[in-house]
Amino acid sequence: xxxxxxxxxxxxxxxxxxxxxxxxxxxxxxxxxxxxxxxxxxxxxxxxxxxxxxxxxxxxxxxxxxxxxxxxxxxxxxxxxxxxxxxxxxxxxxxxxxxxxxxxxxxxxxxxxxxxxxxxxxxxxxxxxxxxxxxxxxxxxxxxxxxxxxxxxxxxxxxxxxxxxxxxxxxxxxxxxxxxxxxxxxxxxxxxxxxxxxxxxxxxxxxxxxxxxxxxxx
Numbered sequence: 001x002x003x004x005x006x007x008x009x010x011x012x013x014x015x016x017x018x019x020x021x022x023x024x025x026x027x028x029x030x031x032x033x034x035x036x037x038x039x040x041x042x043x044x045x046x047x048x049x050x051x052x053x054x055x056x057x058x059x060x061x062x063x064x065x066x067x068x069x070x071x072x073x074x075x076x077x078x079x080x081x082x083x084x085x086x087x088x089x090x091x092x093x094x095x096x097x098x099x100x101x102x103x104x105x106x107x108x109x110x111x112x113x114x115x116x117x118x119x120x121x122x123x124x125x126x127x128x129x130x131x132x133x134x135x136x137x138x139x140x141x142x143x144x145x146x147x148x149x150x151x152x153x154x155x156x157x158x159x160x161x162x163x164x165x166x167x168x169x170x171x172x173x174x175x176x177x178x179x180x181x182x183x184x185x186x187x188x189x190x191x192x193x194x195x196x197x198x199x200x201x202x203x204x205x206x207x208x209x210x211x212x213x214x215x216x217x218x
Contacts, residue, residue, distance in 0.1 A: 161189035
């Protein structure tokens with residue numbers, strides 16, 4: 001079966017399927033024309049991957065499981081240890097947040113400008129050195145940067161196409177063209193705008209849910 005069918009059966013994107021192939025988690029066969037040909041076993045494997053990733057099992061551990069380097073019991077026990085560490089991380093973040101709120105009072109309202117940021121960042125750095133993990137701002141901020149870049153590029157292109165449409169309509173008001181020619185000329189920028197909007201929607205979806213960035217956390 002083709003990858004589009006696999007997408008529908010498993011409920012994950014083509015980009016993620018390709019990523020799993022690159023990571024060695026999946027090895028579909030090839031048809032005579034050279035295109036990938038997915039089997040029922042590939043679909044089952046992808047569903048297994050999807051289930052484990054839903055539990056936040058790291059890609060590296062899934063690879064070890066499929067390669068027989070670790071049993072399912074061992075994989076889950078190792079993952080549980082990671083979850084326990086993450087629970088401690090979240091408890092520490094919760095403690096710091098509650099501590100900030102505890103400093104609030106009607107006489108001394110909480111303000112970002114009133115915080116001793118340097119000492120608080122030093123405290124977080126100390127906790128990170130001791131093994132606690134806080135948000136990886138590099139990964140999360142890159143997501144926003146990618147989204148902003150994609151949206152900005154799309155808006156500029158759409159604005160240019162809209163200007164072309166406006167220019168054609170103005171020219172037509174001065175010297176009318178046959179309807180078929182006018183529709184044909186206007187059709188090109190209109191179709192381009194629709195295609196860009198569709199591509200932007202897909203790109204934003206990929207940025208938000210791409211497995212590449214998710215796997216980079218582990």
